[in-house]
Amino acid sequence: MKKAIIALGGNQGPVRENLQRVLMALPELGIEPVVVGGLYLTEPVGYTEQDWFYNSAALVQTELSPEELLARLLQLETELGRVRQLRWGPRTIDLDLIWYEGEERQTDFLQLPHPRAEGRAFVVLPIADFWPDFRLGTCTVTELGKALVKSQKIKKITNYPW
Ligand SMILES: Nc1ncnc2c1ncn2[C@@H]1O[C@H](COP(=O)(O)OP(=O)(O)OP(=O)(O)O)[C@@H](O)[C@H]1O
Numbered sequence: 001m002k003k004a005i006i007a008l009g010g011n012q013g014p015v016r017e018n019l020q021r022v023l024m025a026l027p028e029l030g031i032e033p034v035v036v037g038g039l040y041l042t043e044p045v046g047y048t049e050q051d052w053f054y055n056s057a058a059l060v061q062t063e064l065s066p067e068e069l070l071a072r073l074l075q076l077e078t079e080l081g082r083v084r085q086l087r088w089g090p091r092t093i094d095l096d097l098i099w100y101e102g103e104e105r106q107t108d109f110l111q112l113p114h115p116r117a118e119g120r121a122f123v124v125l126p127i128a129d130f131w132p133d134f135r136l137g138t139c140t141v142t143e144l145g146k147a148l149v150k151s152q153k154i155k156k157i158t159n160y161p162w
């Protein structure tokens with residue numbers, strides 16, 4: 001079994017329900033949640049003319065390769081009604097593969113670790129809930145979170161279970 005970290009988010013439709021559906025659907029896809037971060041309400045980063053997002057993150061275990069894992073996450077997004085329109089635009093659900101134990105990738109299909117994760121409070125704070133010493137680049141998610149909340153608005157709603 002390999003460990004991986006998935007970031008979850010969305011800002012359209014019944015987002016909290018969709019995030020719960022993701023967690024319930026993962027085991028039958030061969031992806032076992034081990035521990036889940038809190039639920040956050042977060043200001044949109046990138047394209048700002050859209051609603052705030054709900055975001056969280058989960059540590060999972062899997063026998064799938066990184067590519068298979070991402071393919072199943074993208075399939076799950078489609079099943080939950082995601083339609084790709086604007087880059088960084090509104091979405092019912094967004095699943096990003098942030099890290100996969102012992103693996104790096106630089107292809108169009110998969111970049112690992114996720115290149116934009118360390119600049120996003122909505123990714124690092126939920127990870128810090130369950131793995132405060134986890135490193136992205138040279139810093140821990142705790143250190144990154146402290147710096148990023150100075151410029152990115154983010155409110156913790158609740159710990160898991162949300
Ligand atoms: N680590 C990764 N996690 C998720 N998708 C990735 C990753 N690396 C590359 N991709 C590719 O990115 C493509 C676009 O993903 P998506 O539309 O979710 O991007 P986004 O969420 O709008 O922006 P961002 O990539 O900045 O989070 C996917 O089709 C996928 O193949």
Ligand SMILES: Nc1nc2c(c(=O)[nH]1)N=C(CO)CN2
Pocket residue numbers: 008009010042043044045046047052053055088089094122
């Ligand atoms: N707050 C917030 N902003 C975003 C998000 C997200 O999940 N939360 N996802 C994006 C593309 O991955 C772009 N911007």
